[in-house]
Amino acid sequence: MKNITVIGAGAMGNGIAHVFAMNGYPVALADVSREALDKGLATIEKNLARMVAKEKISQEGQDATLKRISTFTDTAQAVREAALVVEAATENIELKLKLFKEIDQHAPKNAILATNTSSISITKIAAATQRPELVIGMHFMNPAPVMKLIEVIRGYATSDETTQAVMALSRKLGKVPVEANDYPGFISNRILMPMINEAIYALFESVAGVEEIDTVMKLGMAHPMGPLQLADFIGLDVCLSILNVLYEGFGNPKYAPCPLLVNMVAAGKRGVKSGEGFYSYGHGTKDLIVADAFK
Ligand code: NAD
Numbered sequence: 001m002k003n004i005t006v007i008g009a010g011a012m013g014n015g016i017a018h019v020f021a022m023n024g025y026p027v028a029l030a031d032v033s034r035e036a037l038d039k040g041l042a043t044i045e046k047n048l049a050r051m052v053a054k055e056k057i058s059q060e061g062q063d064a065t066l067k068r069i070s071t072f073t074d075t076a077q078a079v080r081e082a083a084l085v086v087e088a089a090t091e092n093i094e095l096k097l098k099l100f101k102e103i104d105q106h107a108p109k110n111a112i113l114a115t116n117t118s119s120i121s122i123t124k125i126a127a128a129t130q131r132p133e134l135v136i137g138m139h140f141m142n143p144a145p146v147m148k149l150i151e152v153i154r155g156y157a158t159s160d161e162t163t164q165a166v167m168a169l170s171r172k173l174g175k176v177p178v179e180a181n182d183y184p185g186f187i188s189n190r191i192l193m194p195m196i197n198e199a200i201y202a203l204f205e206s207v208a209g210v211e212e213i214d215t216v217m218k219l220g221m222a223h224p225m226g227p228l229q230l231a232d233f234i235g236l237d238v239c240l241s242i243l244n245v246l247y248e249g250f251g252n253p254k255y256a257p258c259p260l261l262v263n264m265v266a267a268g269k270r271g272v273k274s275g276e277g278f279y280s281y282g283h284g285t286k287d288l289i290v291a292d293a294f295k
Helices: 011-022 034-053 059-067 075-079 093-106 122-127 160-172 188-204 210-221 227-234 236-250 259-266
Strands: 004-007 027-030 069-072 084-087 112-115 135-140 149-154 176-181
Touching: 004 011, 004 075, 011 027, 011 034, 011 059, 011 135, 027 034, 027 075, 034 059, 034 069, 059 069, 069 075, 075 093, 084 093, 093 112, 093 122, 112 160, 122 135, 135 160, 149 160, 160 176, 188 210, 188 227, 188 236, 188 259, 210 227, 227 236, 236 259
Parallel strands: 004 027, 004 084, 027 069, 084 112, 112 135, 149 176
Antiparallel strands: 135 149
């Protein structure tokens, strides 16, 4: 595999482009927004400079990596020579179905089409194309240049050859791929989201406060971050939407989102990105202050 196209230059897309380019692959990075592309490139440059400062890569390595990335605002043009497309656009099913139809029309017939979706069915996305056997989930974790795991998700029709190619490529990137079948939440969010939901229930039922819950999981279970702080980082709106995917996908009440989470999202408290969730971020994320409502 040579040419890689990454669709979407947001939080995940720029990190994924960074990983491929640093490993020697020419990358076409596409976004509907020129501003997002400029911001994405600036983020890649900043993150590479940090790696140079830490002596993880050389200055020449940084320059060569940046040179391998070209940017596009036109999807058809961006995928024309791709051996692999990794889609990391906004998490919206209608948008992804439309995008995959378009990518399918313009990418080479034997190109593998991967999606970085956190929660949308790979099988549904694959069905929007004429090549479902070549469609697969390639779920990078955030931040992509740092996190070792790639969850490789097989849709209903994904072939063994496609899966093996993506597993091998992930290893070439220095990552550890784990194969999963396409059921709601895959492995990662099926386990993580109920844990976060349970932590919110513990708060909702006054079992303990925000800091107590997070401290138990940090010091007692050796988690680097408590579940409520992690939920703030992921985005409370994103957590709610993934829980709804699990709830609807399995039809099992154990996945029902906690009413406190539903209320917080309705009130605009979305975590770090809105300045407040379970913690306040007015003074920067280094000084976590329990949000007023939870004191
Ligand atoms: P984001 O909002 O930061 O970026 C999405 C980008 O997609 C934006 O720049 C937007 O302009 C662009 N976009 C929208 N429509 C497009 C189109 N038709 N063509 C090209 N670009 C388009 O989102 P994100 O957090 O980077 O998430 C991207 C994907 O990665 C989602 O599917 C999400 O579920 C998944 N994901 C996110 C995380 C995370 O922690 N943020 C982790 C793993 C997976």
